[in-house]
Amino acid sequence: METLYTMRHPLQRSLIMIVRVVVLIGIIAVATTDCSLSGSDPSASVLYQDGIVEILPAGSDTWTPFVAGTPVSEGDELRTYAEGSVELELPDGSVLLIGPNSHVVIREMGMVEMTRKDTTRLELVFGRVRALVVSRPEEAGLFEVETENVTIGVRGTDFGVVHDKEAQRTDLICLDGTVAVESKEKGAKGMEPILVAANEGLSAITGVLPGSPQKLTKDVIDRFQREMTLNSERAKELLKKGGRYLEDSGEKVVDGVEGGVEKIGDGASDGADVLKSGGEKAIKGVKEGVFGNGFSLVPLRRK
Numbered sequence: 001m002e003t004l005y006t007m008r009h010p011l012q013r014s015l016i017m018i019v020r021v022v023v024l025i026g027i028i029a030v031a032t033t034d035c036s037l038s039g040s041d042p043s044a045s046v047l048y049q050d051g052i053v054e055i056l057p058a059g060s061d062t063w064t065p066f067v068a069g070t071p072v073s074e075g076d077e078l079r080t081y082a083e084g085s086v087e088l089e090l091p092d093g094s095v096l097l098i099g100p101n102s103h104v105v106i107r108e109m110g111m112v113e114m115t116r117k118d119t120t121r122l123e124l125v126f127g128r129v130r131a132l133v134v135s136r137p138e139e140a141g142l143f144e145v146e147t148e149n150v151t152i153g154v155r156g157t158d159f160g161v162v163h164d165k166e167a168q169r170t171d172l173i174c175l176d177g178t179v180a181v182e183s184k185e186k187g188a189k190g191m192e193p194i195l196v197a198a199n200e201g202l203s204a205i206t207g208v209l210p211g212s213p214q215k216l217t218k219d220v221i222d223r224f225q226r227e228m229t230l231n232s233e234r235a236k237e238l239l240k241k242g243g244r245y246l247e248d249s250g251e252k253v254v255d256g257v258e259g260g261v262e263k264i265g266d267g268a269s270d271g272a273d274v275l276k277s278g279g280e281k282a283i284k285g286v287k288e289g290v291f292g293n294g295f296s297l298v299p300l301r302r303k
Contacts, residue, residue, distance in 0.1 A: 042110035043071040044088040047095065047232035051084030072106060079103040080127070087232050092118040092141060095132040095235045099228055102127020107146075117141050126165040130228040132158050132238050135177075149206045151182045153193070158239075160228055168206035173216060173224055174198055185209055 046068050053066040058075025066078065072088060080086065080102050088096045091110055098104050103125035111118050118141035122129070133143050135156030145152045147163040147170045157177025163170045172181060180193035181202055187209055196202050199221060200213040230239070 042091045043073045044090045044096070044106070044109065046070065046072070046086065047089050047234055048087035049085070051100070052081040053084045053086045053098075054079050074106055074109045077103065077105045087230065087235065089232075089234050090120055092120060092136075092143075093134045093234075094120065094143065095230060095232065095238060096122070097130040097132075097228055097230055097235075099128040099130070102129065104129060118143075120144070121146065123147070124161055124163045126163055128160065128162040128228065130158070130160040130230065132230060132235055133177075134238065147204075149184050150204045150210070151184065153180045153182070154178075157198075159196075160224055170204045172196060172202045172204075173220070174200050174213075175221065175225070181210065183210055 049066070049068055054063045055066040055070060055072070056063050056077040056079075058073060063079070066086065072078065078086065078098055080098055080100055082100055084100055086098050088098075090096060096104075104127070105123040105125060107123055108119050108121040118136070120141075120143045122131075122144070123146045129145065131143070131145065131154070133154050133156055137155070141155070143154050145161050147161065148165070149168060150170050150172075152159070152161060152172060154177065157179055158175040159177070159179050160173045160175070161170065162173075172179065174196045176198050178198070179196045181196060181204070182188070182193045183191070183204060185207070194202060194210060194213065196213040199216050201216045201220070202210055202213050204210040230236070
């Protein structure tokens with residue numbers, strides 16, 4: 001015999017099931033949010049700007065003039081012209097300088113809540129960048145710069161990357177710390193990353209496996225620092241913490257190359273020979289190097 005209780009019981013059970021489903025959906029939504037980058041829109045702030053710079057906001061197809069105060073977010077693209085440059089402070093406190101005639105895409109930027117890792121991934125389409133990355137253990141974050149032929153990963157260093165899209169060539173200069181370089185060549189699959197230490201350089205050309213890092217001359221290092229000078233107070237603060245303080249005059253650098261204060265001269269060398277096939281053939285007067293007039297490049301080995 002049915003009672004009022006037994007008649008209502010199925011309905012009560014259905015309501016309970018609906019409530020459980022709603023709660024479960026809410027939990028899944030929160031978990032999904034926690035796996036994404038934290039904050040509604042983690043952005044980089046402008047520290048210094050010079051010349052003409054343009055921005056292509058994520059989802060837009062129109063380049064617009066970039067002015068101080070414009071937020072730079074994940075998915076945005078920045079490009080500079082011949083006399084243009086821009087210095088950014090990233091959400092993790094690192095400093096990125098985009099040099100003249102360059103195009104950079106902000107692929108990822110922010111902290112992943114579930115892993116608590118700061119994640120920065122930049123694509124250098126062409127041109128040059130310099131990054132002053134805050135020091136941190138490997139498990140605490142990820143900072144990568146990609147070009148069409150290499151991926152460069154760091155955990156706390158000062159380094160520069162130059163990519164010539166037409167020549168399909170990437171040149172790396174490490175000023176401080178250590179940089180790990182992974183080639184995108186098919187022949188490099190399964191190979192350990194190449195570690196490039198302070199005052200060393202590495203070159204990669206599409207179709208050729210990169211060789212070993214090469215020690216950079218003081219002229220090359222001084223020249224790069226002069227052409228890619230960090231101007232912001234934030235950058236000077238990070239350099240000072242690392243014992244590599246750039247004075248206000250810009251004429252003296254404690255760069256750790258010789259353990260002292262070095263004066264940047266006006267007559268920097270135009271570069272050295274470029275060696276191919278393990279150094280068997282010297283090619284003089286290369287013009288597509290990092291500094292326009294040549295660069296002491298790393299010998300390359302053929303696949």
